[in-house]
Amino acid sequence: MAVGNVAVPTTIYAIDGIKLSATAAGVRYKDRDDLVVIEIADSAATAVVTTRNTFCAAPVRVLREHFAKMSPRYLVTNTGNANAGTGADGKRRATDICSALADKAGVDTNAVLPFSTGVIGEPLNSEAVIAGLDAALAGLAADSWLAAANGIRTTDTIPKLASQKINIGDISYHVTGISKGSGMIRPNMATMLGYVATDANVAPDLLQEMLIAINEQSFNRITVDGDTSTNDCCVLIATGKASSQVIDSPEHPHYSLLFNALTEVFVRLAQLIVRDGEGATKFITVKVTSGKTTQECCDVAYAVAHSPLVKTAFFASDANWGRILAAVGYAGIEDLDTEQVDVSLDEVMICQNGGVAMGYTEAAGNKVMSRPEITIHIDLARGEASDTVYTCDLSYDYVKINADYRS
Structure with a gap:
């Protein structure tokens, strides 16, 4: 059982420019959703940080290659199998999933980022993931954050979700995020996945700087068992839908309040991972x-x-x-x-x-x-x-x- 206050927020803000879905592909689990797709508006800026484990998983390697080429439009996550320790075959399977989703969604393969979490050293059933993509795309909706939080779980006992709204003058910014993880958790990051989005308009380079700084005070400040995973990834998305006013430097009048709101969401998601640490009672x-x-x-x-x-x-x-x-x-x-x-x-x-x-x-x-x-x-x-x-x-x-x- 998770420790302390782990309740799902009563209000979960949809983020304009983000749609999500969760579906059962049967990758490992037979009775629950295990495939999550997130669609990102083409106007969005995206930042990513990944594990520092040298033996990183195939999807992490593919993700890094794709992210270096263009801003993502889709994130695809399977649970139950980490696709780590799988060599060239694992990378091929991760790429096949990206290509299949790209074909179905009409985007470049490099615009799809893959994520996997679960057992290490077993071949990923990429055929099951690909077979589930049609249902995942058909189910995309702005209000599916909780479904997605459940869909990315492995040994997690609870969905991990945080959401808040801040008002600055006549502009309302919303921040919502989900995470997963409960074991193989250690700084640098952990067997954790985190997806956080805001409708603020943030310059891409600044967004990456913000993610690195916030990650240091959140996901890089947790440990359950001291093991650094092969698969951790964290994504921060700014869709720009709330305002045409671009936050492009720390001196921007909206920067500090947005940074603080993002930090609160990240810290909450990180603490939920520890509160749900495998077997934790304290x-x-x-x-x-x-x-x-x-x-x-x-x-x-x-x-x-x-x-x-x-x-x-x-x-x-x-x-x-x-x-x-x-x-x-x-x-x-x-x-x-x-x-x-x-x-x-x-x-x-x-x-x-x-x-x-x-x-x-x-x-x-x-x-x-x-x-x-x-x-x-x-x-x-x-x-x-x-x-x-x-x-x-x-x-x-x-x-x-x-x-x-x-x-």
């Missing part, structure tokens, strides 16, 4: 402050968030806070003065000046650890930088889910 925020640089804050946060000993202690609601200190110590900050470090769990200070905090009790620590949502605050006392990473605990069910995943 949602954990690791906040590191007073570091010399953002990078060292991230290094400390990731060391704590990736530690199996820390994560299993949280699952057990055991305030074994020495495990947190150990992770801080091996994060790689060689000149860290450990006698200045403070650590708190929510409002309870457990470590002060490198040792047990005055007045701390095991009962107080265990009480905090029993909460479903907990913040670890680590104060390094050496500068002005800070950063935050989101993670979850490591439970018995994580092992069960991943041991049985292919069965």
Whole structure:
């Protein structure tokens, strides 16, 4: 079960210039939608970031080639099979899917971007995907965001969706996005797919810069199990339908409000992935402050968030806070003065000046650890930088889910 507030928003804003569909192609699942197509208006600007895993999947390689040539008109996603570790055959199958969709939609093959998620190392049933394209194209609709969020799920237990509206003068901008992912999640990105769209009019180069910056504070600040996937991709689309006024620089009067709205949607989608982490029972925020640089804050946060000993202690609601200190110590900050470090769990200070905090009790620590949502605050006392990473605990069910995943 997902942790905390994971409700689908009561209002899901359609984005003018975006249509979506979800259909059952039978790629792996026999009783649910597993093929999603997104149609993008030809006026739109699109930005993309992809996994940093060198052994990236065939669709990621094809996507990069196509995106370098032209702006996309269609995104096609299959679930159940990652089409990764499939060599030249996998790339051919990904290209065949793009070509088939392009023929049916009357666009250039390079205008189609493929995405896959699921089991690694098995040939993709591209014939099933292609056979499902007619139904997918026929079902395209502006209000199908929730259907698409369900259609891109694998081991996810919930659809992941965020949507909001901002008013700037007489212009209303809308932002809506979906994501998927619950295991093989680690920064750089994760086994995650994210699709976010706005009807704002943003210059393409600036949109790419915005996506990179926002991704660093959202999808690149989550970790479930420390594994970087072969398939992660995130797409940001600006259709330009809300206004003819082009946002072309950070100095534009609409830039900051739009950037903040996009960031809120991205962070929500990223947090939903962690809240739905495989087998998760706790949602954990690791906040590191007073570091010399953002990078060292991230290094400390990731060391704590990736530690199996820390994560299993949280699952057990055991305030074994020495495990947190150990992770801080091996994060790689060689000149860290450990006698200045403070650590708190929510409002309870457990470590002060490198040792047990005055007045701390095991009962107080265990009480905090029993909460479903907990913040670890680590104060390094050496500068002005800070950063935050989101993670979850490591439970018995994580092992069960991943041991049985292919069965």
